[in-house]
Amino acid sequence: MNDEKEKQQKDDESLNSFSGDAAVRAEAAREAGEEKRSTQAHKRRNHQKRKENRRFFRLIWWAMIIIVSAVVAKYMLTGMNDLLAIGRSSATVTVEIPESVTEKEVSMSQDNIQNLSFQQISAAKQSNQEVTRQIAQILQKAGVINEPDFFCLYSKIRKADGSYRNGSFEVKTDLDYEGIINTIQSTVNRKDIVKVTVPEGLNAMELGTLLEQNGICKQEDFLKELNTDAFDSSYTMINDLNGISGKYYKLEGYLFPDTYQFYQNEDVQNIVQKMLQNANSQFTQQLQDEAKNQGYTWDQIITLASIIQAESANEEDMYNVSSVLHNRLSSGKSLNIYTLDCDSTKYYPYRTKDDVPEDQRNTYLSNYNTYQLRGLPAGAVCNPGLKAIQAALQPNKTSYYYFCHNQTTGQAYYASTYAEHQANLRTAGLL
Template sequence: MNQRPQQPQHRGEPQRAPQRSSAGPQQGGPRPGNFQVNIDQRDLMTGPIEQPRGRRQPDLYSEPPSMKKAQLTDKELRAEKRAHKKRNRVKARKNKRIFKIMWLCMVLLISFTFASYLIGGSNDFLGAGRPEGKADVTIPEGELTEDQLAEILHQAGIISKPEFFSLYCKIKKNIDSFSPGTRLQVDTNMDYEAIITALKGGNESREIVTVAFPEGSTVLQMANLLEENEVCTAQEFLTEVNSGDYSEYKEIAALGSDTGNKYYKLEGYLFPDTYDFYKGEDLEDVIGKFLWNFHQKLSGRLQEKVDASGMTLDQVVTLASIIQAEAAGTTDMFNVSAVLHNRLNFGGDYGIYNLECDSTSFYPYKNQQEMDQMGGTLSHGAYDTYQVSGLPAGAICNPGLDALNAALKPNDSGDAARYLYFCHSAEGEAFYATNADDHEYNKQLAGLE
């Protein structure tokens, strides 16, 4: 077989692939390694394809095939953005509303819990809610703190709120007078002061009496009730009310040493309630029960209202005492409060410069009849609101919680915001007026003229 002579190959020169015929493969020859594409010359001359106007078509090579929708026009994009912002605003308002509701629920829960805690402490202080019975308690040897004593009494079932009892002992500062190592039997329904007296060993031969003081009681009436129940004499009580030092209570300390024209220094601060006393009990302990109870009632939300009222505590107590003495009932208190506040705030615009409340005319007595019965005389014009402008020198009685709340939040809705006059019938029906003419007519309706 003839062989072609091989071409000499130079070093460094790549070996050339054998040339193939362009006419295609021969019969039975190997499959070609390339192919030919026929393109019409006119196709190569065609310009760019025009895009349809309006909507832009997606680029199949640059944009992912997973796109949910084609790109929008500028107008549609702006509309989409506005709709998105609107959805976000609606969602934000909904979330804000939910947050407010949750916050309100949290505040109410905390307030309810705190109020329940204070009420429980006040009841424990008075011995209310504890079952009747006796419990044995031993005062241990050695130094004893208030917290330790409170826990001992709590374990014995004598008190239910050891933290309140501990605070009371710290205020009284008389724990050092207890006799260590003494074993005593104590009534489980006694108030804190009676418990302390029992722990001093001074209750063996003294009888306990329960005395109820109605809301609006005056210092003079309280003194007479205490004397009737043989707790102390009325004169001893009245003297202690003015001369005793009770500055350990912040409410009394705020009065200062100069009480001005006050007839009884502690009038208004001896909270009316039901108390247990020993016959012949120490006067400081007797008055301490009233002041401690007032301190407890004022704690928390009520104190916050006083701070926000723009009035001093003494002004609030004085105003509340007049409301207590004048009103025919709890609902009436808020309307009477409206009249008094309106007279104080803008009465001068109508030529009204005095509160003109009958209840202040006979202080320290309740009325003319009480003054005559006790053989008293009027000698303290600083309390008569027909003579003095603004508030009197001090409280005219000891108000309850409703009157204190009414003094801090008068009725300011509807006509009540303009009330300047009020009067009551003999049956206690209340009449209110915004001007003098209507007031004169109301007095006729009430049977006062």
């Protein structure tokens, strides 16, 4: 009996234990289901948020594209209209591009680039772009363009940076960008033209002063350019100058006297080239051959002509002065005359003693002084005209070894002997 009760009790406990485990498992399953449903709901909410965010950012993105496109379109439209001169009124204005702007430009020619480092090329490009920017602002202020930034962009694409000129230009306001660039890169439409007459007999320093006074270039820059070798291969008339030592200014004598048209603040090399080109056309091969046939180099004839130009009172006087110089050079030593004794050479490259700087005036000795050196000086003392050159090549046939002039009237006196010369000096009021 007791055994049956114990067995029944065990069965009840086993049944109760099974029921409890089932309840636990059921509770766990319920909780797991709720967690799964919560997770799924969270995922659905996140997915919905992501969709909403994507939709929002897509809207922002398209708005930005539309805004940027509108700005770019407006920029391109206004820029292209300005590039093509659409809507610009027709007028002619004067545009001033100062030298202080274009002097910052760096040549980007192939020869120049080869001599520059990468850093130097980058700096040069930046400098040239800055020049273009300043020019664009000048053009905008003058009413030639409306969009300076677009002009700078076009100039860069066209590779025009670094090739602009300073000066005063006459520009039409209805030109497209290409026409504007061509105008300010050329000299055709420049208005700052200066007409200068270079008289016969002017020396280098005097010529430099004349050019500076007319706003064409600085005297210092001009004089420096006269010793350049840049033109040696261009003109046969100066081929032999490099072999001559002692010259103050290599190209003195070859700056042909004439009336020239220059530009204000013109490049010094252009100035010298214009004058050399003129000289080259005047110094014909016939004249140079005539010098050679007489046993002179062309530079010796130019030097002789420069002294004749500086010493003579007029054209007729040139041929007699030339005869004196030729006689001294060819046969002076037979009379113990070894020097030319010409006042025009005493203070060269200055004209007179008063032109010498005050601190050097009392001790100054010119290398060209023909009272001390024998024969011709190393180079010309001024820039002679054709009449003096003709006189140098075709002197009068005389027995003169001396000449002098009355300083007031310009009257010339010639002599064959020293005694005659002394008498002439007294007559001329020089003793």
